[in-house]
Amino acid sequence: MSKLSEITEKMPSAAKMTSLKIDPKIRYLADLASTVTKQSLTAYIESALLESFAKVTLRVPSEPEPIYGKNGEVAMPDRPDPETERVQNEAMTISNRADDLWSESEFGRIESLSILARRLVPDEDYALLQYIRNRKDLRISSNDGLYKLNREKINSEWELIKAAFAKAKGKGK
Numbered sequence: 669m670s671k672l673s674e675i676t677e678k679m680p681s682a683a684k685m686t687s688l689k690i691d692p693k694i695r696y697l698a699d700l701a702s703t704v705t706k707q708s709l710t711a712y713i714e715s716a717l718l719e720s721f722a723k724v725t726l727r728v729p730s731e732p733e734p735i736y737g738k739n740g741e742v743a744m745p746d747r748p749d750p751e752t753e754r755v756q757n758e759a760m761t762i763s764n765r766a767d768d769l770w771s772e773s774e775f776g777r778i779e780s781l782s783i784l785a786r787r788l789v790p791d792e793d794y795a796l797l798q799y800i801r802n803r804k805d806l807r808i809s810s811n812d813g814l815y816k817l818n819r820e821k822i823n824s825e826w827e828l829i830k831a832a833f834a835k836a837k838g839k840g841k
Contacts, residue, residue, distance in 0.1 A: 718763070726785040727760035729753060760784070773823045775800070799833045 690698070702712035732745045758764065765784055771777050782789045782797055789797070800806055806822055806829070807815040822829060 721763035721766065722761050724762045725757040725760045726762065726765060726788070727757050728787070729757070773819070773826070775822050775826060776819070779817075795837070796830065796833050799836065800829060803829075 698712060698716075699709060702709045705712060707715070729748070732747060735743045735745060737743065762769065768784060769777065769780050771780060778789060778793045778797055782794060786794070800817065800822060806818050808818050809815045
């Protein structure tokens with residue numbers, strides 16, 4: 669099972685107990701800050717995490733590619749405008765994409781993350797997603813040859829689908 673799956677497997681919408689190892693100094697300062705702000709330690713840590721999500725972007729800025737001329741000369745294009753970069757990075761913060769990223773469904777979380785930040789999806793989860801996309805019985809087809817995934821069926825049969833994927837993967841070795 670992938671690390672992402674282990675982390676997010678069957679996460680209910682209600683709070684979930686989590687155990688963390690925290691440096692004693694940071695723990696003390698967090699206790700102090702929670703007392704000052706009249707919050708429980710849990711509420712303080714949750715608010716600090718939510719605030720930090722605004723600083724973490726899923727976007728990978730593009731690197732300007734060199735342009736080669738006919739006579740062997742090399743030119744570098746101008747760097748992107750810093751304000752444009754800031755706006756694009758901000759649009760892709762975890763905070764701004766939280767509703768897109770979160771789903772009660774493990775499938776929904778994997779699919780959303782694969783769309784927004786493919787590089788963060790473990791290979792095992794991406795292979796499972798490809799397996800699902802290739803199964804015609806999990807599709808809802810339209811007349812124009814396009815299809816949508818049948819999320820209701822996928823979610824209701826999630827454990828069976830994962831077991832079938834594991835079995836198919838084992839046969840492929």
